[in-house]
Amino acid sequence: MIRYRAYAKVNIFLKITGMRGEYHTLSSRFMRVQNLFDTLWFEPKSTPEFEIRGNFDCEVHSNTIYKAYKHLQASTHSDKLALFMETHAVCVDKQIPSFAGLGGGSSDAATFLRMCNEELELGRSVEELADIGARVGADVPFFVYGYESANVSGIGEIVERYIEPLIDFEVVTPDIQISTPAIYRYYREHLYAPISAKDAEKLENTPSMEILRTMTPKVANDLYPSALGCYSELSEKKGWFFSGSGSSFFRIKENIHG
Known part of the structure; x- marks a missing residue:
């Protein structure tokens, strides 16, 4: 097969x-x-x-x-x-x-x-x-x-x-089962601040590599602060971005030294 x-x-x-x-x-x-x-x-x-x-x-x-x-x-x-x-x-x-x-x-x-x-x-x-x-x-x-x-x-x-070169990532996933509905509910109740159509369009026209080099992880993903607020056992990983509602973190492999 x-x-x-x-x-x-x-x-x-x-x-x-x-x-x-x-x-x-x-x-x-x-x-x-x-x-x-x-x-x-x-x-x-x-x-x-x-x-x-x-x-x-x-x-x-x-x-x-x-x-x-x-x-x-x-x-x-x-x-x-x-x-x-x-x-x-x-x-x-x-x-x-x-x-x-x-x-x-x-x-x-x-x-x-x-x-x-x-x-x-x-x-x-x-x-x-x-x-x-x-x-x-x-x-x-x-x-x-x-x-x-x-x-x-x-x-x-x-x-x-979106046509751009594929980036080679390192991904780590903490052993924390995160509920996506809970993350969205926390965001809606505590952090709700939608971006404008103009700002969304600007992001959608920006290459991924540039976004990862210029944005902080908390700014790049609106659900990251929600996940941190929702799950006390989840901690920040410096230099790592947060995927979706979590709990995985990722970074560009070329940033790894040693």
Whole structure:
């Protein structure tokens, strides 16, 4: 069976731009982490229940891969897809930490959508897959498109490719399970200060390397101060940036000495 890579991402910057109903809108630069990825493939199985083989700490029905399957099936009504998932398990070699701000679950879901579309010849365009992915989670469309770098806005559904060199990152993830809803709630209640459309546009036109060289980690990511306020066991790492709602930190590898 063909093996597919589900890459991690980091947020070079993440700024809140406002609210849309109960959701925060954002402007963010997502960049792929080339040396950190899960690997997905299909294997034959003998029982009809949907099966995910891998090291997960959630029930199958709560897994983003299962949610992606349900939304894909609802969109395609494909008998071929239903039969295939009755006879094949989804296997995942899990390397991206969970609850880490690296998009592992979203990347797995997006990769599963692309796998099914390609191997079963479902004929869905990347835009259609991204639309299905947006129903699974806010970060999924970025991974569906497969861009190395992109500006992501709205509530995650607007993905615009940003052409620039891929940066080699070092990533560390403290052993702290962070709740994204809790981080956003803390931000909304204590730190709410959305940036203007003009400031967002300026950031979206600035290369990632320049942002990392000129912005401080707390200014680059609006959710970083929220995470520090929410989780007393989380401490700052000097010279490291914070990805998403955490708990992962990253820095440019060329900054490492010794």
